[in-house]
Every structure is written in structure tokens, then in C-alpha cells.
Amino acid sequence: MTGEWLDIGWVAEIPVRGSRTVQVEGGDDIAVFRTGENRVFALLDRCPHKHGRLSQGIVHGGAVACPLHNWRISLTTGEALGEDKGCTPVVPVKISGGRVLICRASTLKAAA
Amino acid sequence: MKHEPIPSPAGDTREHLIVIGNGMAGCRAVEELLARDAGRYRVTIVGAEPLVNYNRIMLSPVLAGEKTFDDIVLNGLDWYADNAITLLSGDPVVAIDRAARTVTSRSGLTLAYDRLLIATGSDPFMIPVPGNDLPGVISFRDMNDVDVMLAAASRGGSAVVIGGGLLGLEAAHGLTLRGMKVTVLHIMPTLMERQLDEAAGWLLKTALEARGQTILTGADTAEIVGAGRVAAVRLKDGTAIPADLVVMAVGIRPAVALARAAGLDVGRGIRVDDHMVTSDPAILAVGECVEHDGQVYGLVAPLWDMCRALADGLVGAPSGYRPAPTSTKLKVAGLDVFSAGDFSGGDGAEDIVLRDASRGIYKRVVVKDDRIVGAVLYGDTADGNWYFDLLRKGESVGDIRDALIFGQAFARGGAAADPKAAVAALSDTAEICGCNGVTKGQVVSCIARGAHSLDAVRATCKASASCGSCTGLVETLLALTLGDEVEAGAKTMCKCTSFGHDDVRREIVAQDMRSIPEVMQKLHWSTPDGCSSCRPALNYYLLCALPGDYVDDQQSRFVNERMHANIQKDGTYSVVPRMWGGITSPKELRAIADVVEKFNAPMVKVTGGQRLDIFGIRKEDLPAVWADLNAAGMVSGHAYGKSLRTVKTCVGSEWCRFGTQDSTGLGVKLERATWGSWMPHKFKIAVSGCPRNCAEATIKDFGVVCVDSGYELHVGGNGGIKVRATDLLCKVATEAEAMEMCAAFIQLYREEARYLERTAPWIERVGLAYIQSRLLPDDDARAALAHRFFHSQSFSQEDPWAARVAGEEREIHAPMARFQPVGEMA
Numbered sequence: 045m046t047g048e049w050l051d052i053g054w055v056a057e058i059p060v061r062g063s064r065t066v067q068v069e070g071g072d073d074i075a076v077f078r079t080g081e082n083r084v085f086a087l088l089d090r091c092p093h094k095h096g097r098l099s100q101g102i103v104h105g106g107a108v109a110c111p112l113h114n115w116r117i118s119l120t121t122g123e124a125l126g127e128d129k130g131c132t133p134v135v136p137v138k139i140s141g142g143r144v145l146i147c148r149a150s151t152l153k154a155a156a
Numbered sequence: 157m158k159h160e161p162i163p164s165p166a167g168d169t170r171e172h173l174i175v176i177g178n179g180m181a182g183c184r185a186v187e188e189l190l191a192r193d194a195g196r197y198r199v200t201i202v203g204a205e206p207l208v209n210y211n212r213i214m215l216s217p218v219l220a221g222e223k224t225f226d227d228i229v230l231n232g233l234d235w236y237a238d239n240a241i242t243l244l245s246g247d248p249v250v251a252i253d254r255a256a257r258t259v260t261s262r263s264g265l266t267l268a269y270d271r272l273l274i275a276t277g278s279d280p281f282m283i284p285v286p287g288n289d290l291p292g293v294i295s296f297r298d299m300n301d302v303d304v305m306l307a308a309a310s311r312g313g314s315a316v317v318i319g320g321g322l323l324g325l326e327a328a329h330g331l332t333l334r335g336m337k338v339t340v341l342h343i344m345p346t347l348m349e350r351q352l353d354e355a356a357g358w359l360l361k362t363a364l365e366a367r368g369q370t371i372l373t374g375a376d377t378a379e380i381v382g383a384g385r386v387a388a389v390r391l392k393d394g395t396a397i398p399a400d401l402v403v404m405a406v407g408i409r410p411a412v413a414l415a416r417a418a419g420l421d422v423g424r425g426i427r428v429d430d431h432m433v434t435s436d437p438a439i440l441a442v443g444e445c446v447e448h449d450g451q452v453y454g455l456v457a458p459l460w461d462m463c464r465a466l467a468d469g470l471v472g473a474p475s476g477y478r479p480a481p482t483s484t485k486l487k488v489a490g491l492d493v494f495s496a497g498d499f500s501g502g503d504g505a506e507d508i509v510l511r512d513a514s515r516g517i518y519k520r521v522v523v524k525d526d527r528i529v530g531a532v533l534y535g536d537t538a539d540g541n542w543y544f545d546l547l548r549k550g551e552s553v554g555d556i557r558d559a560l561i562f563g564q565a566f567a568r569g570g571a572a573a574d575p576k577a578a579v580a581a582l583s584d585t586a587e588i589c590g591c592n593g594v595t596k597g598q599v600v601s602c603i604a605r606g607a608h609s610l611d612a613v614r615a616t617c618k619a620s621a622s623c624g625s626c627t628g629l630v631e632t633l634l635a636l637t638l639g640d641e642v643e644a645g646a647k648t649m650c651k652c653t654s655f656g657h658d659d660v661r662r663e664i665v666a667q668d669m670r671s672i673p674e675v676m677q678k679l680h681w682s683t684p685d686g687c688s689s690c691r692p693a694l695n696y697y698l699l700c701a702l703p704g705d706y707v708d709d710q711q712s713r714f715v716n717e718r719m720h721a722n723i724q725k726d727g728t729y730s731v732v733p734r735m736w737g738g739i740t741s742p743k744e745l746r747a748i749a750d751v752v753e754k755f756n757a758p759m760v761k762v763t764g765g766q767r768l769d770i771f772g773i774r775k776e777d778l779p780a781v782w783a784d785l786n787a788a789g790m791v792s793g794h795a796y797g798k799s800l801r802t803v804k805t806c807v808g809s810e811w812c813r814f815g816t817q818d819s820t821g822l823g824v825k826l827e828r829a830t831w832g833s834w835m836p837h838k839f840k841i842a843v844s845g846c847p848r849n850c851a852e853a854t855i856k857d858f859g860v861v862c863v864d865s866g867y868e869l870h871v872g873g874n875g876g877i878k879v880r881a882t883d884l885l886c887k888v889a890t891e892a893e894a895m896e897m898c899a900a901f902i903q904l905y906r907e908e909a910r911y912l913e914r915t916a917p918w919i920e921r922v923g924l925a926y927i928q929s930r931l932l933p934d935d936d937a938r939a940a941l942a943h944r945f946f947h948s949q950s951f952s953q954e955d956p957w958a959a960r961v962a963g964e965e966r967e968i969h970a971p972m973a974r975f976q977p978v979g980e981m982a
């Protein structure tokens with residue numbers, strides 16, 4: 045399987061307003077989020093502040109609150125919202141027939 | 157069976173266009189073609205249904221009894237005759253021979269084409285469960301399905317509709333009107349989740365339930381049972397719902413079998429270019445059966461655009477199809493639901509939300525870069541088309557932004573576009589607060605008489621005191637009347653609401669609210685799903701108000717409470733099993749030692765709370781660690797929770813030469829009685845055997861100091877950020893009294909403190925005298941509090957670790973997938 049996209053599973057496997065992770069050998073995990081509106085996003089599972097696991101945060105609107113010090117990170121751009129400054133790499137996501145596909149190149153970059 | 161192609165009528169040299177599918181897109185395409193160049197093609201339409209072209213989307217009103225089949229015919233037989241179209245109905249095409257350019261129908265007719273148009277629509281998806289082919293199980297797609305439903309409804313009984321999307325809800329509505337008892341099973345947590353957000357989905361569910369339907373969300377169908385005929389639907393959780401009729405409306409799949417067999421390029425649908433041409437230049441396709449640029453469609457509006465592009469291409473004036481945003485309405489009389497565009501918010505997108513609980517209205521417009529990108533309307537959809545129009549045109553709404561949510565009449569009303577001016581222009585008799593019937597004149601005079609803050613207005617004339625939807629109006633009136641002198645009110649819970657914690661708690665109980673979306677709707681939250689401050693608070697308030705009834709929302713909990721362990725800075729977790737009253741045993745110590753070795757925990761430490769903390773456990777290993785600890789009889793210590801933490805004890809009368817009572821024994825009893833309870837903040841207890849106080853009971857939330865004559869009970873201590881010594885609540889003579897007082901005190905704290913307020917600041921705020929007045933003079937009142945505590949405990953004293961070990965929420969501990977850059981996906 046060497047397309048541009050990696051099939052990681054069903055949308056339904058991610059809890060609404062929650063997240064799951066994809067383990068990347070030799071690199072940071074990818075956090076895959078599903079919002080209250082059923083949109084799916086993926087970010088590197090690493091807060092720009094002090095590397096908190098964003099996958100463990102509270103998802104609200106289009107953002108996630110980091111579990112360590114409550115920075116809010118935009119799920120679309122990976123940028124910290126409000127007063128805080130910083131950015132987490134975004135991994136493009138595509139949904140096809142209920143399956144979640146994430147961008148292979150970005151995932152490889154995460155592993156690097 | 158090989159038939160010779162039917163020859164074309166003598167003398168007709170025009171190209172022959174055959175359309176497969178007598179449905180909405182196929183016939184519309186022909187209409188578009190006729191409008192451009194009526195004589196260009198000889199047209200034959202072959203349809204599987206034995207009917208003329210009708211409006212499929214109106215099957216719902218037919219089912220509901222609002223229309224008849226004749227009302228929904230789009231093109232009757234005269235249309236085919238007038239335009240010299242040959243109609244072969246009730247005879248589906250079964251094969252396409254691309255080399256010979258012929259199609260063959262089931263009855264054996266073979267027709268030759270020059271151009272072929274495939275418009276076969278979709279097939280309803282039947283979920284693959286046992287019994288899905290029993291008589292009485294049908295889909296909702298064509299007139300035949302409606303006839304089957306009407307026949308079933310005429311016999312009465314129960315219907316189960318599987319699928320809570322647009323189709324399913326319209327089927328359920330029709331069957332309800334036809335007198336059946338209807339249950340809707342929906343696998344997702346909210347209805348119509350593809351078109352509606354959670355808030356609107358909740359309103360819809362409530363309204364349908366009020367009409368007598370049973371709506372089960374999160375319902376996963378396991379099996380349809382019945383001997384020779386459907387009798388019931390069984391869910392994965394074992395529930396069985398009796399059914400004389402089962403309607404499956406879980407989704408559709410493009411009907412591509414014919415195209416695939418003919419060797420056309422097929423993905424999810426038949427792949428077409430911008431001109432609706434398939435991989436074979438002689439064959440076109442249109443409607444729900446196509447896939448254009450990776451997209452498939454399930455609504456008519458884009459199909460109309462496709463038909464235009466198709467006809468332009470057929471007459472040699474290609475224009476090309478461009479996808480556009482779509483909008484949806486639910487066709488259920490009396491329920492106004494509208495959604496359009498992209499309402500997922502996201503970056504730079506801003507939600508404008510208006511909620512009017514007394515009228516059951518929820519409106520949400522999503523604006524990005526001064527342009528509307530999405531809208532969800534419930535209860536009042538009058539402006540849906542206006543928003544949709546602004547959205548499609550991409551018009552800037554910057555200048556009308558503040559008034560946008562009030563609708564076209566208001567926003568376009570010239571001077572009134574300034575909300576402040578609009579409020580100033582209201583007459584004195586205009587009603588401001590619908591819940592309490594307060595007019596503008598009354599609000600203004602109450603401000604004039606000294607109510608200079610929102611709270612003061614709420615307290616004096618009651619405006620905005622109930623649902624809060626008029627808060628904005630009252631604030632504008634304050635600003636208009638007082639200018640800069642408006643006083644800031646008590647702190648609101650967070651930016652999502654104008655209410656404070658106490659107001660929210662009071663209204664949850666007063667209005668018997670039962671879910672987070674309900675609270676957000678009834679109290680006019682200004683965001684669609686709250687934030688990381690209010691969600692955990694609301695979850696706790698509901699849990700406290702509805703013990704045993706409320707379904708905890710895991711996604712509204714802070715990570716530690718969701719994972720039942722404490723997150724560390726490196727993303728691993730620490731695990732603290734309970735050690736009742738600080739007492740342990742060789743078996744427990746051995747189990748802990750084994751866990752430390754087996755999972756390579758880098759550290760094990762004695763905590764300040766008299767127990768052991770195992771550090772550095774990976775999220776994936778948590779269930780296995782807990783399983784080992786459970787096996788030695790240990791349960792969660794809730795070192796992570798807004799809940800009972802530890803009960804520290806000293807050795808007491810059993811060993812100590814000064815001990816006056818069995819402090820260790822009482823500590824263990826207190827911990828056994830109070831563990832597992834969710835509270836506004838963490839809660840710590842200690843029991844010391846004498847006034848030397850080795851267990852530091854006087855800096856705990858509840859502290860017991862044993863004396864010769866009994867037990868001194870202390871409350872409101874804190875050894876943390878701001879040290880506070882306890883206040884003496886009272887003295888009691890027996891252990892039983894101490895236990896009851898502890899339970900009553902905790903329940904008072906649970907019911908009245910604000911989320912994240914520990915007992916120390918709570919007591920400073922309300923005063924010790926108040927706490928004493930609630931707990932001491934009235935034995936019955938105290939007993940009632942204690943009773944409510946133990947009632948709630950009967951639902952919460954289950955080890956959350958054991959539940960996880962047994963497999964609950966298994967997925968949150970495991971990664972969704974693993975990726976090895978070299979070996980690829982595992």
C-alpha cells in the first residue's frame with residue numbers, strides 16, 4: 045500500500061468530540077480528532093507549548109484544549125489560539141466511504 | 157437469448173439517445189435537452205419502475221397523507237407523447253453491449269443507441285444483519301415502498317425505522333401519522349448528524365419524542381428476528397423492539413452494477429467528467445449514480461446543475477458542471493429544520509448563535525472572512541434561503557454582521573441595522589423578557605431606580621432571570637440608560653454564557669434539565685458545544701442532579717478523569733491504587749512491586765496521602781496494570797479525580813499510647829463509604845486519634861479529631877496553595893453520628909459548591925454559620941442530605957479500573973493504527 049493516503053480506520057472508531065492516535069514508529073504519534081460536527085482532523089500529537097499530548101485534550105468547536113496547561117490549539121491550522129503563540133504541524137485528512145485517510149507524506153515527515 | 161436490435165423507425169435518421177432510468181435526473185436531462193434543441197435526438201427512456209416520471213422527494217408527503225401519487229407526477233404520459241419519446245417502463249435494462257452499442261432489457265428487447273445516458277440513481281443500503289431479507293423489511297426509495305408501508309400501516313401495530321437521517325425521520329413521521337407506533341434507531345449520538353449540529357439535533361429529538369415517537373440514539377442493530385415475517389429488531393445491547401414493519405433508511409449506494417458490468421470506469425459511482433461523459437465517449441451518466449471529482453450526491457439541487465451541463469454538451473455548447481454548496485430541509489410538517497454549507501467552524505470561522513428557548517428556536521450562522529460559510533436553523537427557518545443565497549454568492553456581510561442573526565428583515569432594515577438603535581427605537585410597552593413578561597418601560601424604570609448591573613435587574617424586575625435569551629437586550633438597555641455607569645456583574649461561568657455557576661445549577665434543577673445540549677439550549681449558550689471550562693462543569697452538575705440517570709459525557713471530562721490516571725509531562729501516566737486508610741498488606745505490596753517490575757515503571761513513590769504512586773505507565777499498558785492490581789484486590793485511588801482522594805489516618809487507640817478512639821478503623825470506614833463519589837473539586841479526609849493530630853486532620857476538607865468523649869468534626873481545611881486550618885463544625889459522641897455528618901456535609905458541598913471550588917473557599921464564601929444551619933439544628937434535613945449522598949453512591953461505587961479491564965472504552969487506550977515508515981501500515 046503505497047498511495048498518497050494511508051487508510052487508518054473508520055470515522056466511527058473515533059469518539060465524537062474525542063480523538064484517537066496513530067503510532068508512528070520512530071516518531072511522534074499523530075492525533076486524529078473528530079469534532080461535534082463530525083469533522084475529522086489530524087495533528088502531530090505534540091503541543092507547541094511543552095509537548096503535551098493533544099490527543100488527550102478536550103475537543104470543543106474546532107479546537108482542542110491541551111491537557112497539560114490548557115492552551116487551545118486550532119484543529120484546522122495547528123496554531124495556538126488566543127494570546128498563546130505556537131504551531132503544531134497539521135496532517136491532511138480525507139474521508140472516503142466512512143474511512144479516514146491521512147496524508148502519507150506528512151506522516152512520514154512526522155516519523156523523521 | 158440474443159435478439160436483433162429493434163430497427164429505427166423508417167426515415168428517422170436522427171441519432172438515437174437511450175436513457176436508462178425514468179427517475180428525476182434522467183427525465184430532467186431530457187427536459188433540458190428538449191429546451192435547447194427539441195428535434196436533435198430521437199429519445200427512448202427505459203425505466204425499471206412501472207410508472208411515469210414522478211417527484212421522488214415528495215414520496216414523504218404521500219406517505220404522510222398530505223399528497224397523492226397524482227399530485228407528484230412530474231411528467232405524465234402526454235409529455236412523452238407530445239415530445240415523441242418512447243417510454244418502456246417496468247422493464248429494467250440488464251446489459252449494455254458497448255461494442256455493438258446496444259442495451260438489452262429484462263423482457264429481452266435489444267435497442268441500438270448512438271448515445272446512451274445512464275441515470276439509474278441509487279440503491280438503498282440494507283445493513284448486513286441476519287433477517288434483513290424477511291418479509292416486512294423494506295427500504296424507502298420508490299412508490300412501491302410507500303405502497304408496502306401504507307398496507308402495513310393500515311393493519312396498525314409497531315414500526316421500527318433504522319436510520320435517523322432525513323429519510324428515516326420522514327418515514328417515521330409518515331408512519332406515525334398513519335397510526336403506527338414508531339421507534340427510530342439511530343447509530344450516532346445525535347439525529348441527522350450530517351446536516352445538523354448537536355444543539356439542533358437535540359431539539360429535533362425532543363420535538364419528535366413529544367409527538368410520540370421513541371428515538372434511540374447510539375442504537376446498533378444486531379439482528380432482525382421473526383419466523384417467516386419480521387417480528388422484532390434486536391440491538392447489540394440485547395434490547396428487542398417488537399416490529400410489524402422495519403424500514404431501513406441508513407443510506408444509499410450509487411446504482412453502478414450495470415455500468416461496472418459494461419466495463420466503464422467506476423469508483424464509488426460511475427466516473428464522469430465535467431460534461432457528464434463516462435470513460436466511454438458514447439455513454440453519459442447523470443444523477444445519484446455518478447461520481448464527479450471524487451464526490452457522489454444524494455440531493456436533487458446538484459443533479460439539476462449536472463443536467464444543464466449534460467444538455468449543453470449534447471447540443472455542442474459545452475459549459476461544464478461545477479459543484480456548489482447544498483442546503484437541506486426536513487419535510488416534516490411543523491418542524492422547521494434547515495442546514496446549509498459548512499458549519500464545522502474551524503479556523504478564523506466565527507459562530508453567531510441565537511437561542512430562544514421559550515419559542516424553541518436555535519439559529520447558528522458561521523461566518524468566515526466576513527462571508528457566510530454555513531448555517532443551521534431550527535424552529536425558525538424563514539431566513540434560510542436568504543442565508544443560503546448570501547453563502548452561494550459569497551457576499552460580504554461585514555456591514556450587517558451584528559444584526560445578521562436576527563434575519564433579513566432586521567439586518568436589511570436600514571437604520572435598524574445597529575442593534576443599539578433598534579433597541580432605542582422600541583416602544584415602552586415592547587416586551588423584553590418573554591419568560592417573565594417584562595416590558596422595556598419596566599426594565600428602564602428598574603434601572604432608573606438603582607439597578608445598575610445585569611444581576612440587579614435580574615433580581616428586581618426578573619427580566620433575563622429565566623432563560624437569559626434577552627440578556628443582550630437588557631445589557632443594551634443598561635448601556636443606553638446609564639452610559640458608562642454600568643456595573644460589572646457576578647462572574648459568568650465562561651465566555652459561552654451570561655449566567656454564573658449558581659444560576660446554572662439552580663435552573664438545571666428547576667427546569668429538570670437532563671443533558672448538556674439541553675442546558676446549552678435552554679440557557680442560550682453562545683457557542684455550539686461549549687468550551688473546556690463549561691463542559692466539565694455542566695457534566696458534573698447534571699451528574700449530581702440526576703444520580704443513576706444521567707449518562708456521563710466522557711468527552712466533557714478532563715483527561716485524568718477520562719483515563720482514570722494522572723497524565724505526566726511526558727504523556728505517560730501515574731497509577732495510584734487505593735490503600736484504605738493508609739493500611740496495606742504483603743499481598744498488595746507484592747502486587748505493586750510486580751507491576752513496577754513487569755511494566756518497567758521508572759519510579760514508585762510514597763505520596764503525601766499515605767499510599768504508593770507508580771510512575772511512567774504508558775496509556776496502552778494501563779488496562780493491564782489495573783488488571784494486575786485488581787487481581788490483588790486493589791481499586792482505583794482516584795488520585796486523578798474531582799472526587800474523594802485519600803483518608804489519612806494515624807495508628808490511634810489500637811497501638812498508640814495516647815490514642816482515644818480507633819482512628820484507623822474510622823478512617824477505613826469513612827473511605828469505604830465515600831470513595832467513588834464525584835464532587836466539585838477534590839476532597840480529602842483525615843482521622844487523628846488524639847489532639848496531637850498526626851494525620852493533619854485540621855487541614856483537610858473533612859477532618860476528625862478523636863477525643864475521650866467522642867469526635868470533633870472539622871471542615872474546610874486546605875494544605876495547598878493557600879493554607880487554611882479547618883473550622884470546628886460540631887462534636888459528636890459516636891462513630892455513626894460522625895459518619896452521617898460526613899455524608900451530609902459532602903452532599904451539601906456536592907449540591908451547592910461551584911465546580912472547581914474546594915471546601916475552603918466555599919466555606920469562606922457562604923460562611924460557617926450557614927453550613928451549620930443546614931447540618932445541625934434539623935435532624936431530618938441532615939438525614940435527608942446523607943440519604944441523598946448514599947443514594948448517589950449506590951451508582952458510583954464501582955471500580956472504574958475493573959470496568960476498563962473488562963473492556964469498557966477499550967479503544968481509548970489503543971492506537972487507531974500503527975505506521976512503520978519502512979514496513980508501512982501494520
Ligand code: SRM
Pocket residue numbers: 722723724730732761762763764765766767769795801802838840855856873874875876877878914
Ligand atoms: C502524588 C502527590 C505528591 C506526592 O508525591 O506525594 C501529589 C501530586 C499532585 N498534586 Fe497534590 N499531590 C499529593 C498530595 C497533596 C497534598 C497532601 C495531602 O493530600 O495530604 C496536598 C495539600 C493538601 C490539600 O490538598 O489541601 C496537595 C495539594 C495539591 C494542590 C493544591 C490544592 C489546593 O486546593 O490548594 C494541587 C493543585 C490542584 O488540585 O489544583 C495539587 C495537584 C497535584 C497534581 C495532581 C498536579 C497535576 O494536576 O498534575 C499532582 C499529580 C501527580 C501525579 O501525577 O500523581 N496538589 N497535594 C500526592 C498524592 C496524594 C495521594 O495519594 O493522592
Ligand SMILES: Cc1cc2nc3c(=O)[nH]c(=O)nc-3n(C[C@H](O)[C@H](O)[C@H](O)COP(=O)(O)OP(=O)(O)OC[C@H]3O[C@@H](n4cnc5c(N)ncnc54)[C@H](O)[C@@H]3O)c2cc1C
Pocket residue numbers: 176177178179180181182202203204205212213214215216247248249250275276277278296297298323326411414442443444445453454455456457459485487
Ligand atoms: C423519500 C425521499 C425523500 C427525498 N427528499 C429529498 C429532499 O427533500 N431534497 C432533496 O434534494 N432530495 C431528496 N431526496 C433525494 C432525491 O429524490 C434524489 O436525489 C433523486 O431522486 C435522484 O435522482 P436520480 O435520477 O439520480 O435517481 P432516481 O430518482 O432514483 O431515478 C433513478 C431511476 O432509475 C431506475 N433504474 C435503476 N436501475 C435501472 C435499470 N437497470 N434500468 C432501468 N431503470 C433503472 C430506478 O428505478 C429509478 O426510477 C429524497 C429521496 C427519497 C427517496
Ligand code: SF4
Pocket residue numbers: none
Ligand atoms: S507540589 Fe507541585 S510539582 Fe510537586 S507534585 Fe504537587 S503539583 Fe507537582
Ligand code: FES
Pocket residue numbers: 091092093094095096110111112113114115
Ligand atoms: S504543553 Fe500544551 S499547554 Fe503546555
